Amino acid sequence: MNTWTRTGPVVVEVDGSTDGLRIVDYAAREALRAGAELLLVAPYHNYPAYAPMMPLYDPQGAAAGAEEILRQAVEFVRDEYGADLKVSTTAREGSRLRALQTAARDARVLVVAREQDSGPAGIVSAQGNLALAGRASCPVVVVPARGTPAAAGSGVVVGIDGTPLSLEAVEFAFRTAAERGVNLTVVHSHRHPYQRHVAEKGTWQERAGLTVSETLAGWHEEYPQVIVTRLLTTRPVVAALAHESRQAALVVVGAHAGPLPIGDPVTRRTIAELTCPVAVVAHHVTPAERARWRRTLSSTPDVVCTIR
Incomplete structure:
Protein backbone atom coordinates (compact mmCIF):
# COMPACT_ATOMS: atom_id res chain seq x y z
CA MET A 1 0.00 0.00 0.00
CA ASN A 2 1.06 3.57 -0.63
CA THR A 3 1.25 6.27 2.01
CA TRP A 4 -0.41 9.17 0.23
CA THR A 5 -3.46 10.64 1.90
CA ARG A 6 -6.85 9.36 0.73
CA THR A 7 -8.86 12.28 2.15
CA GLY A 8 -6.91 15.37 1.06
CA PRO A 9 -7.95 17.97 -1.52
CA VAL A 10 -7.73 17.77 -5.29
CA VAL A 11 -5.02 20.29 -6.19
CA VAL A 12 -4.88 21.89 -9.64
CA GLU A 13 -2.43 24.27 -11.26
CA VAL A 14 -4.01 27.45 -12.64
CA ASP A 15 -2.30 29.45 -15.40
CA GLY A 16 -5.02 31.89 -16.47
CA SER A 17 -5.44 30.57 -20.04
CA THR A 18 -8.66 29.42 -21.67
CA ASP A 19 -7.25 25.92 -22.09
CA GLY A 20 -6.15 26.07 -18.45
CA LEU A 21 -9.77 26.48 -17.39
CA ARG A 22 -10.52 23.12 -18.99
CA ILE A 23 -7.95 21.61 -16.66
CA VAL A 24 -9.63 23.36 -13.72
CA ASP A 25 -12.95 21.93 -14.89
CA TYR A 26 -11.46 18.41 -14.96
CA ALA A 27 -10.12 18.83 -11.43
CA ALA A 28 -13.44 20.21 -10.21
CA ARG A 29 -15.27 17.15 -11.52
CA GLU A 30 -12.72 14.90 -9.81
CA ALA A 31 -13.22 16.77 -6.53
CA LEU A 32 -17.01 16.47 -6.79
CA ARG A 33 -16.76 12.76 -7.54
CA ALA A 34 -14.53 12.20 -4.51
CA GLY A 35 -16.40 14.59 -2.22
CA ALA A 36 -13.15 16.49 -1.72
CA GLU A 37 -12.09 20.12 -1.55
CA LEU A 38 -10.68 21.78 -4.67
CA LEU A 39 -7.45 23.74 -4.15
CA LEU A 40 -6.42 26.14 -6.94
CA VAL A 41 -2.69 26.95 -7.07
CA ALA A 42 -1.04 29.76 -9.07
CA PRO A 43 2.78 29.75 -8.98
CA TYR A 44 4.50 33.06 -9.69
CA HIS A 45 7.98 34.62 -9.66
CA ASN A 46 8.71 37.83 -7.75
CA TYR A 47 11.59 39.68 -9.39
CA PRO A 48 13.80 42.48 -7.94
CA ALA A 49 12.22 45.89 -7.57
CA TYR A 50 14.43 47.58 -10.18
CA ALA A 51 16.30 46.52 -13.28
CA PRO A 52 18.11 48.88 -15.69
CA MET A 53 16.22 47.49 -18.69
CA MET A 54 12.84 47.66 -16.89
CA PRO A 55 12.83 50.84 -14.77
CA LEU A 56 9.03 50.89 -14.48
CA TYR A 57 8.61 47.24 -13.55
CA ASP A 58 6.47 46.69 -10.46
CA PRO A 59 7.46 43.51 -8.56
CA GLN A 60 4.06 43.41 -6.89
CA GLY A 61 2.47 42.90 -10.27
CA ALA A 62 3.34 39.21 -10.34
CA ALA A 63 1.58 38.46 -7.05
CA ALA A 64 -1.41 40.58 -8.00
CA GLY A 65 -1.58 38.85 -11.37
CA ALA A 66 -1.59 35.44 -9.71
CA GLU A 67 -4.40 36.51 -7.39
CA GLU A 68 -6.43 37.77 -10.35
CA ILE A 69 -5.94 34.47 -12.16
CA LEU A 70 -7.20 32.63 -9.10
CA ARG A 71 -10.21 34.95 -8.78
CA GLN A 72 -11.22 34.24 -12.37
CA ALA A 73 -10.79 30.49 -11.84
CA VAL A 74 -12.98 30.55 -8.72
CA GLU A 75 -15.61 32.50 -10.64
CA PHE A 76 -15.50 29.89 -13.40
CA VAL A 77 -15.93 27.02 -10.93
CA ARG A 78 -18.83 28.78 -9.20
CA ASP A 79 -20.57 29.40 -12.52
CA GLU A 80 -20.20 25.73 -13.48
CA TYR A 81 -20.84 23.97 -10.16
CA GLY A 82 -22.42 26.49 -7.81
CA ALA A 83 -21.72 26.32 -4.10
CA ASP A 84 -21.74 22.52 -3.86
CA LEU A 85 -17.97 22.37 -4.23
CA LYS A 86 -15.65 23.74 -1.55
CA VAL A 87 -12.93 25.81 -3.23
CA SER A 88 -9.80 27.41 -1.80
CA THR A 89 -6.89 29.19 -3.46
CA THR A 90 -3.22 29.87 -2.91
CA ALA A 91 -0.70 31.98 -4.86
CA ARG A 92 2.81 30.67 -4.25
CA GLU A 93 6.05 32.44 -5.06
CA GLY A 94 8.87 30.38 -6.56
CA SER A 95 9.46 27.80 -9.23
CA ARG A 96 6.54 25.81 -10.60
CA LEU A 97 8.07 22.58 -9.33
CA ARG A 98 8.55 23.79 -5.75
CA ALA A 99 5.24 25.65 -5.57
CA LEU A 100 3.14 22.70 -6.73
CA GLN A 101 5.13 20.18 -4.69
CA THR A 102 4.52 22.20 -1.53
CA ALA A 103 0.85 22.89 -2.24
CA ALA A 104 0.14 19.20 -2.95
CA ARG A 105 1.89 17.89 0.18
CA ASP A 106 -1.39 16.65 1.68
CA ALA A 107 -3.33 16.18 -1.56
CA ARG A 108 -5.07 13.08 -2.81
CA VAL A 109 -4.12 14.02 -6.38
CA LEU A 110 -2.43 16.88 -8.26
CA VAL A 111 -3.84 17.90 -11.66
CA VAL A 112 -1.67 19.73 -14.21
CA ALA A 113 -1.87 20.50 -17.92
CA ARG A 114 0.15 19.05 -20.74
CA GLU A 115 1.45 22.26 -22.26
CA GLN A 116 2.54 21.03 -25.69
CA ASP A 117 0.79 18.62 -28.04
CA SER A 118 3.61 16.79 -29.82
CA GLY A 119 7.18 16.87 -31.08
CA PRO A 120 10.34 17.78 -29.14
CA ALA A 121 8.52 20.50 -27.18
CA GLY A 122 6.05 17.88 -26.01
CA ILE A 123 8.86 15.66 -24.73
CA VAL A 124 10.39 18.59 -22.83
CA SER A 125 7.04 19.45 -21.29
CA ALA A 126 6.45 15.80 -20.41
CA GLN A 127 9.85 15.64 -18.69
CA GLY A 128 8.87 18.61 -16.54
CA ASN A 129 5.65 16.90 -15.44
CA LEU A 130 7.53 13.64 -14.89
CA ALA A 131 9.99 15.45 -12.60
CA LEU A 132 7.03 16.90 -10.72
CA ALA A 133 5.49 13.43 -10.31
CA GLY A 134 8.78 12.09 -9.00
CA ARG A 135 8.87 14.68 -6.22
CA ALA A 136 5.18 15.00 -5.36
CA SER A 137 3.76 13.09 -2.42
CA CYS A 138 0.62 12.16 -4.39
CA PRO A 139 -0.26 10.91 -7.89
CA VAL A 140 -0.03 13.54 -10.63
CA VAL A 141 -2.68 13.58 -13.38
CA VAL A 142 -1.48 15.20 -16.62
CA VAL A 143 -4.43 16.38 -18.73
CA PRO A 144 -4.09 17.37 -22.41
CA ALA A 145 -5.40 20.91 -22.71
CA ARG A 146 -7.10 20.16 -26.02
CA GLY A 147 -8.11 16.58 -25.34
CA THR A 286 11.65 0.40 0.05
CA PRO A 287 14.57 -0.65 2.28
CA ALA A 288 13.90 -4.30 1.32
CA GLU A 289 14.16 -3.49 -2.39
CA ARG A 290 17.34 -1.51 -1.83
CA ALA A 291 18.89 -4.41 0.12
CA ARG A 292 17.85 -6.86 -2.60
CA TRP A 293 19.43 -4.64 -5.25
CA ARG A 294 22.67 -4.45 -3.28
CA ARG A 295 22.73 -8.24 -2.88
CA THR A 296 22.27 -8.61 -6.62
CA LEU A 297 25.21 -6.31 -7.29
CA SER A 298 27.45 -8.02 -4.76
CA SER A 299 26.68 -11.46 -6.18
CA THR A 300 27.77 -10.52 -9.67
CA PRO A 301 30.96 -12.48 -10.54
CA ASP A 302 34.14 -10.60 -11.23
CA VAL A 303 35.08 -10.13 -14.85
CA VAL A 304 38.76 -10.52 -15.70
CA CYS A 305 40.00 -8.98 -18.94
CA THR A 306 43.30 -10.12 -20.39
CA ILE A 307 45.10 -7.72 -22.70
CA ARG A 308 47.26 -9.42 -25.30
Missing part, protein backbone atom coordinates in the same frame (compact mmCIF):
# COMPACT_ATOMS: atom_id res chain seq x y z
CA THR A 148 -11.56 15.17 -26.10
CA PRO A 149 -13.66 14.43 -22.99
CA ALA A 150 -14.12 10.70 -22.38
CA ALA A 151 -17.56 9.17 -22.76
CA ALA A 152 -19.53 8.42 -19.62
CA GLY A 153 -18.56 5.05 -18.19
CA SER A 154 -15.16 4.95 -19.88
CA GLY A 155 -12.75 2.70 -18.03
CA VAL A 156 -9.31 2.96 -16.49
CA VAL A 157 -6.16 1.52 -18.09
CA VAL A 158 -2.98 0.70 -16.19
CA GLY A 159 0.38 -0.31 -17.67
CA ILE A 160 2.54 -2.78 -15.71
CA ASP A 161 6.04 -4.11 -16.30
CA GLY A 162 6.36 -6.80 -13.63
CA THR A 163 8.69 -4.75 -11.42
CA PRO A 164 7.98 -2.91 -8.14
CA LEU A 165 7.62 0.24 -10.27
CA SER A 166 4.03 -0.86 -11.00
CA LEU A 167 2.93 -1.48 -7.41
CA GLU A 168 1.57 1.96 -6.52
CA ALA A 169 0.20 2.46 -10.04
CA VAL A 170 -1.87 -0.74 -9.74
CA GLU A 171 -3.23 0.32 -6.36
CA PHE A 172 -4.23 3.75 -7.68
CA ALA A 173 -5.82 2.22 -10.79
CA PHE A 174 -7.94 -0.24 -8.78
CA ARG A 175 -9.02 2.46 -6.33
CA THR A 176 -9.93 4.88 -9.13
CA ALA A 177 -11.89 2.24 -11.07
CA ALA A 178 -13.78 1.30 -7.89
CA GLU A 179 -14.61 4.93 -7.07
CA ARG A 180 -15.85 5.58 -10.61
CA GLY A 181 -17.66 2.26 -10.95
CA VAL A 182 -15.88 1.37 -14.22
CA ASN A 183 -13.83 -1.50 -15.59
CA LEU A 184 -10.06 -1.78 -15.41
CA THR A 185 -7.79 -2.89 -18.26
CA VAL A 186 -4.31 -4.12 -17.33
CA VAL A 187 -1.76 -3.83 -20.15
CA HIS A 188 1.52 -5.75 -20.12
CA SER A 189 3.93 -5.55 -23.05
CA HIS A 190 6.18 -8.61 -23.11
CA ARG A 191 9.11 -7.12 -24.99
CA HIS A 192 12.83 -7.43 -24.26
CA PRO A 193 14.54 -5.41 -27.00
CA TYR A 194 17.92 -5.43 -25.25
CA GLN A 195 17.94 -8.93 -23.75
CA ARG A 196 17.83 -12.54 -24.84
CA HIS A 197 16.08 -14.92 -22.51
CA VAL A 198 17.25 -18.21 -23.97
CA ALA A 199 16.70 -20.06 -20.69
CA GLU A 200 13.06 -19.03 -20.31
CA LYS A 201 10.50 -21.81 -20.39
CA GLY A 202 7.01 -21.71 -21.78
CA THR A 203 5.43 -19.43 -24.33
CA TRP A 204 5.58 -15.67 -24.03
CA GLN A 205 1.85 -15.68 -23.26
CA GLU A 206 2.44 -17.98 -20.29
CA ARG A 207 5.32 -15.87 -18.98
CA ALA A 208 3.39 -12.62 -19.47
CA GLY A 209 0.32 -14.10 -17.81
CA LEU A 210 2.38 -15.12 -14.80
CA THR A 211 3.83 -11.61 -14.52
CA VAL A 212 0.37 -10.06 -14.56
CA SER A 213 -1.00 -12.57 -12.03
CA GLU A 214 1.84 -11.87 -9.61
CA THR A 215 1.37 -8.10 -9.96
CA LEU A 216 -2.39 -8.26 -9.39
CA ALA A 217 -2.25 -10.72 -6.50
CA GLY A 218 -4.49 -9.57 -3.67
CA TRP A 219 -6.19 -6.70 -5.47
CA HIS A 220 -9.16 -8.76 -6.66
CA GLU A 221 -9.97 -9.46 -3.01
CA GLU A 222 -9.49 -5.79 -2.09
CA TYR A 223 -11.73 -4.53 -4.92
CA PRO A 224 -14.04 -7.43 -5.92
CA GLN A 225 -16.46 -5.05 -7.66
CA VAL A 226 -13.88 -4.06 -10.31
CA ILE A 227 -14.06 -6.07 -13.54
CA VAL A 228 -10.51 -6.59 -14.83
CA THR A 229 -9.44 -7.28 -18.42
CA ARG A 230 -5.88 -8.47 -18.98
CA LEU A 231 -4.20 -7.45 -22.23
CA LEU A 232 -0.97 -9.28 -23.07
CA THR A 233 0.89 -8.00 -26.10
CA THR A 234 4.28 -7.90 -27.81
CA ARG A 235 3.63 -4.42 -29.20
CA PRO A 236 5.68 -1.51 -27.80
CA VAL A 237 4.08 -0.52 -24.53
CA VAL A 238 3.39 3.11 -25.50
CA ALA A 239 1.65 1.96 -28.69
CA ALA A 240 -0.42 -0.53 -26.71
CA LEU A 241 -1.40 2.09 -24.13
CA ALA A 242 -2.23 4.61 -26.87
CA HIS A 243 -4.53 2.08 -28.54
CA GLU A 244 -6.36 1.32 -25.29
CA SER A 245 -6.54 4.98 -24.31
CA ARG A 246 -8.90 5.77 -27.20
CA GLN A 247 -11.80 4.41 -25.16
CA ALA A 248 -10.39 5.20 -21.70
CA ALA A 249 -11.04 7.99 -19.23
CA LEU A 250 -7.63 7.60 -17.59
CA VAL A 251 -4.33 5.80 -18.18
CA VAL A 252 -2.18 5.03 -15.13
CA VAL A 253 1.58 4.47 -15.26
CA GLY A 254 4.37 4.20 -12.70
CA ALA A 255 7.50 6.30 -12.33
CA HIS A 256 10.59 6.41 -10.16
CA ALA A 257 10.42 8.76 -7.21
CA GLY A 258 13.20 11.28 -6.72
CA PRO A 259 14.52 14.58 -8.06
CA LEU A 260 15.80 13.12 -11.36
CA PRO A 261 13.37 10.52 -12.77
CA ILE A 262 15.26 10.45 -16.08
CA GLY A 263 15.16 6.66 -16.26
CA ASP A 264 11.45 6.54 -17.20
CA PRO A 265 11.40 7.01 -20.99
CA VAL A 266 8.20 4.97 -21.37
CA THR A 267 6.35 7.16 -18.86
CA ARG A 268 7.70 10.32 -20.48
CA ARG A 269 6.51 9.22 -23.94
CA THR A 270 3.16 8.16 -22.51
CA ILE A 271 2.63 11.63 -21.04
CA ALA A 272 3.68 13.29 -24.31
CA GLU A 273 1.73 11.16 -26.79
CA LEU A 274 -1.56 10.03 -25.24
CA THR A 275 -4.69 12.09 -25.89
CA CYS A 276 -6.44 11.22 -22.62
CA PRO A 277 -5.45 12.13 -19.03
CA VAL A 278 -2.44 10.21 -17.69
CA ALA A 279 -1.96 9.55 -13.97
CA VAL A 280 1.71 9.20 -13.00
CA VAL A 281 2.18 7.38 -9.70
CA ALA A 282 5.69 7.45 -8.27
CA HIS A 283 7.25 4.36 -6.71
CA HIS A 284 9.36 4.97 -3.61
CA VAL A 285 12.05 2.33 -3.20
Whole structure:
Protein backbone atom coordinates (compact mmCIF):
# COMPACT_ATOMS: atom_id res chain seq x y z
CA MET A 1 0.00 0.00 0.00
CA ASN A 2 1.06 3.57 -0.63
CA THR A 3 1.25 6.27 2.01
CA TRP A 4 -0.41 9.17 0.23
CA THR A 5 -3.46 10.64 1.90
CA ARG A 6 -6.85 9.36 0.73
CA THR A 7 -8.86 12.28 2.15
CA GLY A 8 -6.91 15.37 1.06
CA PRO A 9 -7.95 17.97 -1.52
CA VAL A 10 -7.73 17.77 -5.29
CA VAL A 11 -5.02 20.29 -6.19
CA VAL A 12 -4.88 21.89 -9.64
CA GLU A 13 -2.43 24.27 -11.26
CA VAL A 14 -4.01 27.45 -12.64
CA ASP A 15 -2.30 29.45 -15.40
CA GLY A 16 -5.02 31.89 -16.47
CA SER A 17 -5.44 30.57 -20.04
CA THR A 18 -8.66 29.42 -21.67
CA ASP A 19 -7.25 25.92 -22.09
CA GLY A 20 -6.15 26.07 -18.45
CA LEU A 21 -9.77 26.48 -17.39
CA ARG A 22 -10.52 23.12 -18.99
CA ILE A 23 -7.95 21.61 -16.66
CA VAL A 24 -9.63 23.36 -13.72
CA ASP A 25 -12.95 21.93 -14.89
CA TYR A 26 -11.46 18.41 -14.96
CA ALA A 27 -10.12 18.83 -11.43
CA ALA A 28 -13.44 20.21 -10.21
CA ARG A 29 -15.27 17.15 -11.52
CA GLU A 30 -12.72 14.90 -9.81
CA ALA A 31 -13.22 16.77 -6.53
CA LEU A 32 -17.01 16.47 -6.79
CA ARG A 33 -16.76 12.76 -7.54
CA ALA A 34 -14.53 12.20 -4.51
CA GLY A 35 -16.40 14.59 -2.22
CA ALA A 36 -13.15 16.49 -1.72
CA GLU A 37 -12.09 20.12 -1.55
CA LEU A 38 -10.68 21.78 -4.67
CA LEU A 39 -7.45 23.74 -4.15
CA LEU A 40 -6.42 26.14 -6.94
CA VAL A 41 -2.69 26.95 -7.07
CA ALA A 42 -1.04 29.76 -9.07
CA PRO A 43 2.78 29.75 -8.98
CA TYR A 44 4.50 33.06 -9.69
CA HIS A 45 7.98 34.62 -9.66
CA ASN A 46 8.71 37.83 -7.75
CA TYR A 47 11.59 39.68 -9.39
CA PRO A 48 13.80 42.48 -7.94
CA ALA A 49 12.22 45.89 -7.57
CA TYR A 50 14.43 47.58 -10.18
CA ALA A 51 16.30 46.52 -13.28
CA PRO A 52 18.11 48.88 -15.69
CA MET A 53 16.22 47.49 -18.69
CA MET A 54 12.84 47.66 -16.89
CA PRO A 55 12.83 50.84 -14.77
CA LEU A 56 9.03 50.89 -14.48
CA TYR A 57 8.61 47.24 -13.55
CA ASP A 58 6.47 46.69 -10.46
CA PRO A 59 7.46 43.51 -8.56
CA GLN A 60 4.06 43.41 -6.89
CA GLY A 61 2.47 42.90 -10.27
CA ALA A 62 3.34 39.21 -10.34
CA ALA A 63 1.58 38.46 -7.05
CA ALA A 64 -1.41 40.58 -8.00
CA GLY A 65 -1.58 38.85 -11.37
CA ALA A 66 -1.59 35.44 -9.71
CA GLU A 67 -4.40 36.51 -7.39
CA GLU A 68 -6.43 37.77 -10.35
CA ILE A 69 -5.94 34.47 -12.16
CA LEU A 70 -7.20 32.63 -9.10
CA ARG A 71 -10.21 34.95 -8.78
CA GLN A 72 -11.22 34.24 -12.37
CA ALA A 73 -10.79 30.49 -11.84
CA VAL A 74 -12.98 30.55 -8.72
CA GLU A 75 -15.61 32.50 -10.64
CA PHE A 76 -15.50 29.89 -13.40
CA VAL A 77 -15.93 27.02 -10.93
CA ARG A 78 -18.83 28.78 -9.20
CA ASP A 79 -20.57 29.40 -12.52
CA GLU A 80 -20.20 25.73 -13.48
CA TYR A 81 -20.84 23.97 -10.16
CA GLY A 82 -22.42 26.49 -7.81
CA ALA A 83 -21.72 26.32 -4.10
CA ASP A 84 -21.74 22.52 -3.86
CA LEU A 85 -17.97 22.37 -4.23
CA LYS A 86 -15.65 23.74 -1.55
CA VAL A 87 -12.93 25.81 -3.23
CA SER A 88 -9.80 27.41 -1.80
CA THR A 89 -6.89 29.19 -3.46
CA THR A 90 -3.22 29.87 -2.91
CA ALA A 91 -0.70 31.98 -4.86
CA ARG A 92 2.81 30.67 -4.25
CA GLU A 93 6.05 32.44 -5.06
CA GLY A 94 8.87 30.38 -6.56
CA SER A 95 9.46 27.80 -9.23
CA ARG A 96 6.54 25.81 -10.60
CA LEU A 97 8.07 22.58 -9.33
CA ARG A 98 8.55 23.79 -5.75
CA ALA A 99 5.24 25.65 -5.57
CA LEU A 100 3.14 22.70 -6.73
CA GLN A 101 5.13 20.18 -4.69
CA THR A 102 4.52 22.20 -1.53
CA ALA A 103 0.85 22.89 -2.24
CA ALA A 104 0.14 19.20 -2.95
CA ARG A 105 1.89 17.89 0.18
CA ASP A 106 -1.39 16.65 1.68
CA ALA A 107 -3.33 16.18 -1.56
CA ARG A 108 -5.07 13.08 -2.81
CA VAL A 109 -4.12 14.02 -6.38
CA LEU A 110 -2.43 16.88 -8.26
CA VAL A 111 -3.84 17.90 -11.66
CA VAL A 112 -1.67 19.73 -14.21
CA ALA A 113 -1.87 20.50 -17.92
CA ARG A 114 0.15 19.05 -20.74
CA GLU A 115 1.45 22.26 -22.26
CA GLN A 116 2.54 21.03 -25.69
CA ASP A 117 0.79 18.62 -28.04
CA SER A 118 3.61 16.79 -29.82
CA GLY A 119 7.18 16.87 -31.08
CA PRO A 120 10.34 17.78 -29.14
CA ALA A 121 8.52 20.50 -27.18
CA GLY A 122 6.05 17.88 -26.01
CA ILE A 123 8.86 15.66 -24.73
CA VAL A 124 10.39 18.59 -22.83
CA SER A 125 7.04 19.45 -21.29
CA ALA A 126 6.45 15.80 -20.41
CA GLN A 127 9.85 15.64 -18.69
CA GLY A 128 8.87 18.61 -16.54
CA ASN A 129 5.65 16.90 -15.44
CA LEU A 130 7.53 13.64 -14.89
CA ALA A 131 9.99 15.45 -12.60
CA LEU A 132 7.03 16.90 -10.72
CA ALA A 133 5.49 13.43 -10.31
CA GLY A 134 8.78 12.09 -9.00
CA ARG A 135 8.87 14.68 -6.22
CA ALA A 136 5.18 15.00 -5.36
CA SER A 137 3.76 13.09 -2.42
CA CYS A 138 0.62 12.16 -4.39
CA PRO A 139 -0.26 10.91 -7.89
CA VAL A 140 -0.03 13.54 -10.63
CA VAL A 141 -2.68 13.58 -13.38
CA VAL A 142 -1.48 15.20 -16.62
CA VAL A 143 -4.43 16.38 -18.73
CA PRO A 144 -4.09 17.37 -22.41
CA ALA A 145 -5.40 20.91 -22.71
CA ARG A 146 -7.10 20.16 -26.02
CA GLY A 147 -8.11 16.58 -25.34
CA THR A 148 -11.56 15.17 -26.10
CA PRO A 149 -13.66 14.43 -22.99
CA ALA A 150 -14.12 10.70 -22.38
CA ALA A 151 -17.56 9.17 -22.76
CA ALA A 152 -19.53 8.42 -19.62
CA GLY A 153 -18.56 5.05 -18.19
CA SER A 154 -15.16 4.95 -19.88
CA GLY A 155 -12.75 2.70 -18.03
CA VAL A 156 -9.31 2.96 -16.49
CA VAL A 157 -6.16 1.52 -18.09
CA VAL A 158 -2.98 0.70 -16.19
CA GLY A 159 0.38 -0.31 -17.67
CA ILE A 160 2.54 -2.78 -15.71
CA ASP A 161 6.04 -4.11 -16.30
CA GLY A 162 6.36 -6.80 -13.63
CA THR A 163 8.69 -4.75 -11.42
CA PRO A 164 7.98 -2.91 -8.14
CA LEU A 165 7.62 0.24 -10.27
CA SER A 166 4.03 -0.86 -11.00
CA LEU A 167 2.93 -1.48 -7.41
CA GLU A 168 1.57 1.96 -6.52
CA ALA A 169 0.20 2.46 -10.04
CA VAL A 170 -1.87 -0.74 -9.74
CA GLU A 171 -3.23 0.32 -6.36
CA PHE A 172 -4.23 3.75 -7.68
CA ALA A 173 -5.82 2.22 -10.79
CA PHE A 174 -7.94 -0.24 -8.78
CA ARG A 175 -9.02 2.46 -6.33
CA THR A 176 -9.93 4.88 -9.13
CA ALA A 177 -11.89 2.24 -11.07
CA ALA A 178 -13.78 1.30 -7.89
CA GLU A 179 -14.61 4.93 -7.07
CA ARG A 180 -15.85 5.58 -10.61
CA GLY A 181 -17.66 2.26 -10.95
CA VAL A 182 -15.88 1.37 -14.22
CA ASN A 183 -13.83 -1.50 -15.59
CA LEU A 184 -10.06 -1.78 -15.41
CA THR A 185 -7.79 -2.89 -18.26
CA VAL A 186 -4.31 -4.12 -17.33
CA VAL A 187 -1.76 -3.83 -20.15
CA HIS A 188 1.52 -5.75 -20.12
CA SER A 189 3.93 -5.55 -23.05
CA HIS A 190 6.18 -8.61 -23.11
CA ARG A 191 9.11 -7.12 -24.99
CA HIS A 192 12.83 -7.43 -24.26
CA PRO A 193 14.54 -5.41 -27.00
CA TYR A 194 17.92 -5.43 -25.25
CA GLN A 195 17.94 -8.93 -23.75
CA ARG A 196 17.83 -12.54 -24.84
CA HIS A 197 16.08 -14.92 -22.51
CA VAL A 198 17.25 -18.21 -23.97
CA ALA A 199 16.70 -20.06 -20.69
CA GLU A 200 13.06 -19.03 -20.31
CA LYS A 201 10.50 -21.81 -20.39
CA GLY A 202 7.01 -21.71 -21.78
CA THR A 203 5.43 -19.43 -24.33
CA TRP A 204 5.58 -15.67 -24.03
CA GLN A 205 1.85 -15.68 -23.26
CA GLU A 206 2.44 -17.98 -20.29
CA ARG A 207 5.32 -15.87 -18.98
CA ALA A 208 3.39 -12.62 -19.47
CA GLY A 209 0.32 -14.10 -17.81
CA LEU A 210 2.38 -15.12 -14.80
CA THR A 211 3.83 -11.61 -14.52
CA VAL A 212 0.37 -10.06 -14.56
CA SER A 213 -1.00 -12.57 -12.03
CA GLU A 214 1.84 -11.87 -9.61
CA THR A 215 1.37 -8.10 -9.96
CA LEU A 216 -2.39 -8.26 -9.39
CA ALA A 217 -2.25 -10.72 -6.50
CA GLY A 218 -4.49 -9.57 -3.67
CA TRP A 219 -6.19 -6.70 -5.47
CA HIS A 220 -9.16 -8.76 -6.66
CA GLU A 221 -9.97 -9.46 -3.01
CA GLU A 222 -9.49 -5.79 -2.09
CA TYR A 223 -11.73 -4.53 -4.92
CA PRO A 224 -14.04 -7.43 -5.92
CA GLN A 225 -16.46 -5.05 -7.66
CA VAL A 226 -13.88 -4.06 -10.31
CA ILE A 227 -14.06 -6.07 -13.54
CA VAL A 228 -10.51 -6.59 -14.83
CA THR A 229 -9.44 -7.28 -18.42
CA ARG A 230 -5.88 -8.47 -18.98
CA LEU A 231 -4.20 -7.45 -22.23
CA LEU A 232 -0.97 -9.28 -23.07
CA THR A 233 0.89 -8.00 -26.10
CA THR A 234 4.28 -7.90 -27.81
CA ARG A 235 3.63 -4.42 -29.20
CA PRO A 236 5.68 -1.51 -27.80
CA VAL A 237 4.08 -0.52 -24.53
CA VAL A 238 3.39 3.11 -25.50
CA ALA A 239 1.65 1.96 -28.69
CA ALA A 240 -0.42 -0.53 -26.71
CA LEU A 241 -1.40 2.09 -24.13
CA ALA A 242 -2.23 4.61 -26.87
CA HIS A 243 -4.53 2.08 -28.54
CA GLU A 244 -6.36 1.32 -25.29
CA SER A 245 -6.54 4.98 -24.31
CA ARG A 246 -8.90 5.77 -27.20
CA GLN A 247 -11.80 4.41 -25.16
CA ALA A 248 -10.39 5.20 -21.70
CA ALA A 249 -11.04 7.99 -19.23
CA LEU A 250 -7.63 7.60 -17.59
CA VAL A 251 -4.33 5.80 -18.18
CA VAL A 252 -2.18 5.03 -15.13
CA VAL A 253 1.58 4.47 -15.26
CA GLY A 254 4.37 4.20 -12.70
CA ALA A 255 7.50 6.30 -12.33
CA HIS A 256 10.59 6.41 -10.16
CA ALA A 257 10.42 8.76 -7.21
CA GLY A 258 13.20 11.28 -6.72
CA PRO A 259 14.52 14.58 -8.06
CA LEU A 260 15.80 13.12 -11.36
CA PRO A 261 13.37 10.52 -12.77
CA ILE A 262 15.26 10.45 -16.08
CA GLY A 263 15.16 6.66 -16.26
CA ASP A 264 11.45 6.54 -17.20
CA PRO A 265 11.40 7.01 -20.99
CA VAL A 266 8.20 4.97 -21.37
CA THR A 267 6.35 7.16 -18.86
CA ARG A 268 7.70 10.32 -20.48
CA ARG A 269 6.51 9.22 -23.94
CA THR A 270 3.16 8.16 -22.51
CA ILE A 271 2.63 11.63 -21.04
CA ALA A 272 3.68 13.29 -24.31
CA GLU A 273 1.73 11.16 -26.79
CA LEU A 274 -1.56 10.03 -25.24
CA THR A 275 -4.69 12.09 -25.89
CA CYS A 276 -6.44 11.22 -22.62
CA PRO A 277 -5.45 12.13 -19.03
CA VAL A 278 -2.44 10.21 -17.69
CA ALA A 279 -1.96 9.55 -13.97
CA VAL A 280 1.71 9.20 -13.00
CA VAL A 281 2.18 7.38 -9.70
CA ALA A 282 5.69 7.45 -8.27
CA HIS A 283 7.25 4.36 -6.71
CA HIS A 284 9.36 4.97 -3.61
CA VAL A 285 12.05 2.33 -3.20
CA THR A 286 11.65 0.40 0.05
CA PRO A 287 14.57 -0.65 2.28
CA ALA A 288 13.90 -4.30 1.32
CA GLU A 289 14.16 -3.49 -2.39
CA ARG A 290 17.34 -1.51 -1.83
CA ALA A 291 18.89 -4.41 0.12
CA ARG A 292 17.85 -6.86 -2.60
CA TRP A 293 19.43 -4.64 -5.25
CA ARG A 294 22.67 -4.45 -3.28
CA ARG A 295 22.73 -8.24 -2.88
CA THR A 296 22.27 -8.61 -6.62
CA LEU A 297 25.21 -6.31 -7.29
CA SER A 298 27.45 -8.02 -4.76
CA SER A 299 26.68 -11.46 -6.18
CA THR A 300 27.77 -10.52 -9.67
CA PRO A 301 30.96 -12.48 -10.54
CA ASP A 302 34.14 -10.60 -11.23
CA VAL A 303 35.08 -10.13 -14.85
CA VAL A 304 38.76 -10.52 -15.70
CA CYS A 305 40.00 -8.98 -18.94
CA THR A 306 43.30 -10.12 -20.39
CA ILE A 307 45.10 -7.72 -22.70
CA ARG A 308 47.26 -9.42 -25.30
